[in-house]
Amino acid sequence: MTEVQQLRREVAQKLGRSLHVRHLDSGSCNGCDWELSALLNPVYDIQRLGIDFVASPRHADLLLVTGVMTRNLQEAALLTYQAMPEPRLVVAVGACAVGGGVFANTYAASGSAEPILPVDVFIPGCPPRPEAIIHGLLVAVERMKQRPLPLC
Amino acid sequence: MGLLDVLLRPLRSPIVTRAYPPQADVPDRGHRGTPELAPERCRASGDCATVCPTRAIVVSELRDGTAQWQLDYGLCIFCGRCVEACPEDAIVATGEFELAGRERDDVIAMHVVRSTARD
Numbered sequence A: 001m002t003e004v005q006q007l008r009r010e011v012a013q014k015l016g017r018s019l020h021v022r023h024l025d026s027g028s029c030n031g032c033d034w035e036l037s038a039l040l041n042p043v044y045d046i047q048r049l050g051i052d053f054v055a056s057p058r059h060a061d062l063l064l065v066t067g068v069m070t071r072n073l074q075e076a077a078l079l080t081y082q083a084m085p086e087p088r089l090v091v092a093v094g095a096c097a098v099g100g101g102v103f104a105n106t107y108a109a110s111g112s113a114e115p116i117l118p119v120d121v122f123i124p125g126c127p128p129r130p131e132a133i134i135h136g137l138l139v140a141v142e143r144m145k146q147r148p149l150p151l152c
Numbered sequence B: 001m002g003l004l005d006v007l008l009r010p011l012r013s014p015i016v017t018r019a020y021p022p023q024a025d026v027p028d029r030g031h032r033g034t035p036e037l038a039p040e041r042c043r044a045s046g047d048c049a050t051v052c053p054t055r056a057i058v059v060s061e062l063r064d065g066t067a068q069w070q071l072d073y074g075l076c077i078f079c080g081r082c083v084e085a086c087p088e089d090a091i092v093a094t095g096e097f098e099l100a101g102r103e104r105d106d107v108i109a110m111h112v113v114r115s116t117a118r119d
Helices: A001-015 A031-038 A071-083 A095-100 A130-140 B002-012 B047-051 B082-086
Strands: A018-027 A050-055 A060-067 A090-095 A121-123 B034-037 B057-061 B066-072 B091-094 B108-114
Touching: A018 A031, A018 A071, A018 A130, A031 A060, A031 A090, A031 A095, A050 A071, A060 A071, A060 A130, A090 A095, A090 A130, A090 B002, A095 A121, A121 A130, A130 B082, B034 B108, B047 B082, B057 B091, B082 B091
Parallel strands: A018 A050, A018 A060, A060 A090, A090 A121
Antiparallel strands: B034 B091, B057 B066, B066 B108
16 A cells, blocks of 8 residues: 555545645635635535635645745745645645646746645646536545546 | 515525535536547647647647647636637537546546548
8 A cells, every 4th residue: 555545544534524625825816716715605515515614724634725836925835734734635726726827937936736735636627617626625535536537 | 675585585595505416517508618529530630739828738740640639637728719729620618527636647638549630
């Protein structure tokens, strides 16, 4: 069993079916953030799944990163990650956090979230639909399976 | 009367919560969904790669008359320009949204297609 698999099992054991999420905006255009706030409205109501947003990384099991990693917020992002108790998960939401997006190659941004934070699940979309974010969160805690893309 | 209506509205309104998972909402008409390739129709013209604003699509010629078509959903901004540009209508915008992947490579779609670029 690899270290990653062991961590995943540990996460499933310790968190059960509930999950507390800290949202980290590392330089987003706020498109993804709007979709995240839609998760809490009556239409998507993410709390029915045992998932909730918390105000501090110290209370969180999972870090949701939105937006391109701006140089200004690199250190803050790292400190946020370090403040989280283990086991912890990181999910990158949106094209910017996943691949760098349209703001990647500028003087102010260092690109995607991956080299700064160890990302566990990538949720593509610009912005991703709230349902796509729900799917990604449930993939992160292994309550849903990821859909394989065609590979030839 | 107005205030009473406001107070009673939540009681009268039906349940609006969507049943996802497992049942996802069907997007409205005109929704620009996830671009997906129908590999049997693709002729590797490369027009999609040319118009892609984030260079998410890469079409590379292979040796034996085939080409590799690759779309990185991690870069895609779902603008739908590839769907408009394709001369063969091989790229279709679908309602698919369950794209999340555990590895960076899991959000990259790859197809090997016939190439007629050198005919």
